[in-house]
Amino acid sequence: MDYENKVVAITGAGSGMGRAMVQEFAGRGAFVAAIGRTQSKIDESVRLLSNPERAKTFRADVSVESSVAKTIEQIVGHWGRIDVLVNNAGVLDTYEPAHTVSLEDWERVLSINLTGPFLMSKYVIPHMLRQEKGSIVNIASLSSFSAAGGGSAYTASKHGLLGLTRQLCFEYGAKGIRVNAICPGATATPMALHGGTDALPDMNEGIMKTPAQRWCRPEEIARLTAFLSGDEGDFVHGSSFVIDGGWLTAARDAF
Ligand SMILES: NC(=O)c1ccc[n+]([C@@H]2O[C@H](COP(=O)([O-])OP(=O)(O)OC[C@H]3O[C@@H](n4cnc5c(N)ncnc54)[C@H](O)[C@@H]3O)[C@@H](O)[C@H]2O)c1
Known part of the structure; x- marks a missing residue:
């Protein structure tokens, strides 16, 4: 129970890795703010807990500043503090070649995957x-x-997220706020399994060429998140942890 009475805010908490994180942190004694766009999905994440009283849902769109500001105010109003923020919400792009990507789709992906973590951090940091x-x-x-691994918007957004991680570490590390990133490989969640796009390459083929030869389980990402964000990870600042079954290092073939 290393998170006893700590307040953990998780975005994209209604499915995949976010849902696994709700389980992981509540299981370790945390109060969990399960943040997501779709009420029924975040409700279900909380309903699945053996201790649902530890968690509360907050409906928010991370790409909309007023929605983020209101949500952080509500969380702090409810529990008085936020110890951990996990910027997990994200979307895939359409995998189209860059010259055919609409500006609208580019902005949709960047606004959720990169502006979202910026906005959430902007409103949580004053409390931290x-x-x-x-x-x-x-x-x-x-x-x-x-x-x-994605099209131009997804790849650019995730490169940018490492830049944001490093800059926030530089600005706030000495003030007691640790900022780190986790870089998963193919993980068995609705995003990777269905993708929301017919253009998603068949990842099974790529996965069989990695040392681990299997999908990552969302629970494995959740456990690494809990390690990194807790006191056990106290010396870890500004790092990016690859958890990919060896894909980046030693896959025999890119997908
Ligand atoms: N699954 C993989 O293979 C994989 C690999 C590397 C990185 N990731 C990243 O992991 C994170 C979690 O993804 P996942 O695989 O669990 O996918 P997922 O689709 O199951 O979960 C993403 C969640 O984010 C939510 N979300 C999307 N836009 C939002 C918004 N504007 N505001 C609030 N919530 C929003 C969705 O509703 C969904 O519940 C994402 O950032 C994704 O890019 C996934």
């Missing part, structure tokens, strides 16, 4: 400064390092 302690974990991607 007041507490003189806090931890932010950004869920980036292998697409923070290489091309082909």
Whole structure:
């Protein structure tokens, strides 16, 4: 119960990794703010808990400043503080070649994957400064390092998220706020399994060429998040943790 009575805010909490994080942190004794766009999905994440009284849902769109500001105010109004922020919400792009991508789709992806974590951090950091302690974990991607895991908007957004992680570490690390990123490989969540786009490459083929030869489980990302954001990770500042079954290092073939 290393998170006993700590307040953990998780975006994109209604499915995939976010849902696994709600389970992980509530199981470790945290109060969990399950943030998401779709009420029924975040409700379900809380309903699945053996201790649902530890969590509360907050409906918000991370790409809309007024929605973020209101949500952070509500969380702090309810629990009085925020110890951990996990910027997990994200969307894929359409995998189209750059010259055919509409400006609208580019902006949609950037606004959720990059502006979202910026806005959430902007409104959470004043509370962490007041507490003189806090931890932010950004869920980036292998697409923070290489091309082909997404289209231009997804890859650019995830590269940008590492830049944001490093800049926030520089600005706030000495003030007690640790900021790190996790860069997952192919993880068995609705995003990767269905993708919301017919253009998603068949990842099974790529996965079988990695050392691990299997999908990552969302629970594995959740456990690494809990390690990084807690006191066990106290010396970790500004890092980006690849958790990909060896894909980036030793895959025999890119997908
Ligand atoms: N699954 C993978 O293989 C993989 C690999 C690397 C990185 N990631 C990243 O992991 C994170 C979690 O993704 P996942 O795989 O669990 O996918 P997912 O689609 O299951 O979860 C993403 C969640 O974010 C929410 N969301 C989207 N836009 C939002 C917005 N504007 N405001 C609030 N919530 C919003 C969605 O409703 C969804 O519940 C994402 O940032 C994704 O880019 C996923």
